[in-house]
Amino acid sequence: MAHPSSAPLTLSAVGPLTGRVRVPGDKSISHRALMFSALAIGTSRIEGLLEGEDVLATAAALRAMGATIVRDAGGWSVDGVGVGGLLQPANALDMGNSGTSTRLLMGLVASHPITATFIGDASLSKRPMGRVIAPLSQMGADFTASPGGRLPLMLRGLCPAIPITYKLPVASAQVKSAVLLAGLNTPGITRVVEPVATRDHSERMLRGFGAEVSVETTPHGKIISITGEAELKPQHIVVPGDPSSAAFLVVAATIVPGSDIVVENVGLNPTRAGLFTALRLMGASIEELDRRDVGGEPVADLRVRHAALTGIEVPPDLAPSMIDEYPVLFVAAAFATGRTIARGAEELRVKESDRIAAMAAALGAVGARVTEIEDGLLIDGTGGDPLPGGATVATLLDHRIAMSMAVAALHCRAGITLDDASPVATSYPAFFDQIAHLRGAAA
Template sequence: MHQMAPSPAAFKSAGPLSGRVRVPGDKSISHRSLMLSALAVGTSSVEGLLEGEDVLATAAAMRAMGARIERGADGRWTIHGVGVGGLLQPQQALDMGNSGTSTRLLMGLVASHAITATFIGDASLSKRPMNRVIDPLSLMGAEFTASPGGRLPLVLRGIAPAVPIEYRLPVASAQVKSALLLAGLNTPGITRVVEPVPTRDHSERMLRGFGAELTVDQDGTGARVISIRGEAELRPQHIVVPGDPSSAAFPVVAALLVPGSDVIVENVGLNPTRAGLFDVLRMMGADIELVDAREVGGEPVADLRVRGSSLHGVEVPPDIAPSMIDEFPILFVAASVAKGRTVARGLEELRVKESDRLALMARGLARLGVRVEESKDGLIIDGTDGALLAANGPVEIAAELDHRIAMSFAVAGLVSANTVTIDDMAPVATSFPTFQRLMQSLGATVA
């Protein structure tokens, strides 16, 4: 995947936002639906797949390892699986683009197959360390030759049969957990992952749905123990992907912050391990109403009706952080416009995302006239109780190729006294290709 030319865009305040919108399919569920369908014996179909660059990188990798994956004219995807243990040796390097999820989950899949794969990625992904996946997969018998610091490009030599392990996660990470469960699919015996802090559980829900023998218990310390029996036979499925709560976060916060707004965001996945942002926003005084709450494919879903609200600062409970780790940048924007102080701690992981998200948000919000104090593991934000001031005229934000930073400051532009220009909106295509069009349909001013 080549680097695109930068695509700057300017966002400025307009009247109230209104309308009904639907955000792209959930990224986490989209990745997993392609991977597990490719390991089932038979034909699976997926509706509502997120067709962003990250998920397309997963589709390309599964094709390279033998699965037949087709997109119909109606947007429905059909996957002809090869069966667990049936992955083929890829003939060229697997290009992960910007997708950390694709990389870590596919490393797990490949680790317990007797094939060798080279993983490459773009400049941003190649800076992200992979040791937290390399270490446990090495215990299972896989071998790695990585670039310095455990980074891409890296070569993974899988092994079959791999060795089942019990692994206690040193840091809460749904990606590491999922990589180990996927490796366990083709490993004889039982692979266990011990999770001291619960993280998003899409892998567990979907593995069960495909017929894997998976149990979740608690140990004496209260940690979750997830066990999977290997050499599984997965059954093909029909999957309907709910809207991504991480993408819904942007129109939701925009509607809350622009006075007089009334917006409905349809079909949003509300898995409790993912929906922490909406809980924190309600603590801040947000008017978010669940309409037509329902269950789709084992996942809770609802339409969100959001009205412009006066928010107040809060201390974000540390135990909620894993269920909204990707949503902190947009929460920081909400906190900046709230009344009073917001404190968020325990967020070291934000420093090793697509960018150092704590540093970039602190720097950008300060340029918009917000008082921000940055610590090692979080931010303290004193809200402006209304519009962002940016008194020195228009502000340009360098998003450093990070899609969530770009979208967060785009929303900030809608409540700023001056125009906010993002240096490059192209990376937004990784997760939310329709972002600008969707925001304009609600009444946002985008130049």
Template structure:
């Protein structure tokens, strides 16, 4: 397991480009596999999670090839054309792949088994199993509703109206994807808006998706037995990946970097608003729309950050960015309070508890609450760093590893993390980009 120590950094400067958005990359491969004909995808994130989706779609009958120029070509045979996989679908570490594919297969007339790594096999799938069971699919899951799991699809499945009990783009997407091959109209009621890549991209591929309001809540309807048309997809840069460089530039004195081609979808850009609320200088340049998604280049400069109370209503639009926001809060002046983050306890790790321990080990003053962290900032003074012969436990969680790497850039003695290998699941070029920005 490759341990690594991240040290106080020179200013981060120059222009960088982060890999493609993970959420959009997963969906591009799935929807292209369901369209009738050849689709092309540029800017696909080539991390392990997305490659798990590509491998699964190949097992289900799609032809997927990567060209030498980095463009992916996908040949689909249409909605309802998927084939029963001959062996278990190995999802690796990817919760998104698992939950979305469970939805996709719930309305196909065959069985499939899902497996995953140790981390994924501990994550609950009941929140997806429940609505998909209402649509007619049946499941045999391991204890606690976890993987390994066997799904038997229903053909035809039954359209439902499902009100999300918890804000989750993955559950919403699973139900909508099950609705693709279900006669009639499948509806999802969303009390709190979550990332809307599924709705945007399905519309782009030619599905009939209607978005309205009912009693002040968002109502998304999809017309079944859809006929998807092949598309050319350009994947914008992942705001979750850009967040690590935003925070690094804000906390390392003298930094001034531009991050090109970042997706600025309002359901994902909460981290930008939160960092600006704390006094961060983040400027949007060259704003534009690519494939139905808003995109901008972000210029980020070192800033004197102030502690803030982060509105829990922002959580769905930045749920994956809280670990690195905690790092920004540690270097801010005053106290930052976060609440409404129960979802973080069932991610790749319990991110509230694991980050509290990690930041404390690196010299921060942190109080763990049931649904968030209270962080007392240093006012810009560097963290002490991890003690000699001690390393942060990343718990196989890529976002913990990258967040604590960023913390190391603003520490006196460096921050050691026990394993950098998980970073490859979402951001294989992270370490190289960090080095490039510090030497520009």
């Protein structure tokens, strides 16, 4: 699933964004919907699944381990193999660019009596997997990884695995989920201690599938417990719109004068909505319309209008609920009045790229005043004026860098060229078409 040859793309400002648009399905929920459906006994239905490359990598891996996954006119159907029923894959599992696929599937395989080799593209192969290897090794899985705990990586699962209590050393929904997924096929109770809350899609959805999951709040954080040897029941899942995808459109409408858009069906799980909180603290106009509940997840349509932003010190406790959105927050800050201090984002150093360094370089190249610090950026904004633009920026095979700088280009005096726009297909294949639609509606 390597990317095709690079696809440079130049974008420039052409006036306000107006109209309505619907973002693709939530990526985190899409991955989990496929995985849990593959472990249920019977047929599950999934509507609104994100059909980006990352989620399709998950589907392909699950097919290779015995699940039947089919797309039809009404969405997707998954015939599961049951907990403990994953089969030995005949070939290496190609994760493409998807860290979520890799880490969560490692959790699934760890408590099955099978061996799987995980491979990925050049970007994914640079990302460390040690944070997942450590707890899964305690449960009995055996790993042969490339230097630095990286891909390619061979995992030999153990069945029965050993239930553990694992305290997360850093906030990570992926590590938490990997341990819980390994615990599904492990006798006894597996526990994860979470000092700082992270996205809770796994806990919500596992309960929906019939797993016995409990969450206890203590002075030391949350303790999430799962009872193993579970029997999952098939479900009908409606995937809400991805707030991480919506973030790019929300920031675009906020910074481009005259803009007024509605982004439909956005998931607003409180463990994912930190960016919207931060933008409102800066003065953004984000109105929730028709707030409702879809499949256990809060959802609303967001009306976003251009607004003058003021720099803030981003509250550190927001970091886990907006870690993927920091790059586009940096873009918003570049157009604010005054300084924005964005700390607590150390995890960005080990994403698809070093997103702190990548965004510092990209924003600096188009004229923003940016200072890089170890765990974030200090950004002195333009006060709402356009940035100079007129540069080619490196996207580093990272979809969020590419989309963030595409948003920045919408309020620059001269165009910005992305050296490679193709990684956007990993999470938001229709992104550029939807931007064009909103710009066209303004004409």
